[in-house]
Amino acid sequence: MNEMNVALIYYSRTENTRNAFEFLKHTIEQKNVNVDMIRIIPEKDPGFFKAMSASRNQEELPIRNKEDPLLDYQTIIVGVPSWAYYPAPFYKSYLRHVKDLDKKKIGICLCAGVSIQRNMITMKRYTEEMKTLGISSIDADLIIIVRKGKIVDGQQHVKGFIEKLFYNNFYYRHIL
Ligand SMILES: Cc1cc2nc3c(=O)[nH]c(=O)nc-3n(C[C@H](O)[C@H](O)[C@H](O)COP(=O)(O)O)c2cc1C
Numbered sequence: 001m002n003e004m005n006v007a008l009i010y011y012s013r014t015e016n017t018r019n020a021f022e023f024l025k026h027t028i029e030q031k032n033v034n035v036d037m038i039r040i041i042p043e044k045d046p047g048f049f050k051a052m053s054a055s056r057n058q059e060e061l062p063i064r065n066k067e068d069p070l071l072d073y074q075t076i077i078v079g080v081p082s083w084a085y086y087p088a089p090f091y092k093s094y095l096r097h098v099k100d101l102d103k104k105k106i107g108i109c110l111c112a113g114v115s116i117q118r119n120m121i122t123m124k125r126y127t128e129e130m131k132t133l134g135i136s137s138i139d140a141d142l143i144i145i146v147r148k149g150k151i152v153d154g155q156q157h158v159k160g161f162i163e164k165l166f167y168n169n170f171y172y173r174h175i176l
Pocket residue numbers: 011012013014015016017018047048049051052080081082083084085086111112113114115119146
């Protein structure tokens with residue numbers, strides 16, 4: 001798995017998604033892969049009610065990141081919190097300007113507070129919304145439940161998530 005560059009792109013309002021992504025980064029790095037974390041920086045973090053309505057409407061709120069730094073990454077993992085059972089819409093503001101998304105392997109991750117079961121609908125919406133960005137299929141998805149800064153569920157799915165992203169095509173096609 002050498003020569004593989006992975007970008008973990010995330011938005012985090014209260015650091016749970018960032019913490020979950022630190023864990024993911026550490027786990028992926030054990031596979032001898034280069035991993036970079038890219039934080040989506042909003043022009044302004046929305047308050048609770050604005051966050052709820054923006055998420056429900058999948059409104060693209062303004063962000064400060066302007067560059068397209070993803071050219072060198074073959075695989076990207078995009079992570080946002082669950083807000084009102086929709087993915088916090090900052091991922092859209094970011095990915096909207098990234099070129100050649102359809103040529104990359106894409107994993108999506110939700111960081112939520114309630115339960116994996118209740119957030120299955122959030123993940124379905126996340127996958128559907130990706131189509132509006134020209135991403136017709138997602139290679140792997142993951143829901144992590146974090147409470148009081150601790151991962152309480154979803155950790156058991158991380159291994160499968162990584163295997164789907166890195167082994168399904170790459171490993172079987174190029175190594176076996
Ligand atoms: C505005 C708002 C709405 C939320 N809505 C949900 C929700 O619908 N379902 C859920 O499971 N968690 C919900 N949560 C909890 C967050 O998804 C959870 O705390 C997440 O880990 C926050 O990630 P962050 O710390 O990276 O911002 C909500 C939190 C906020 C602030």
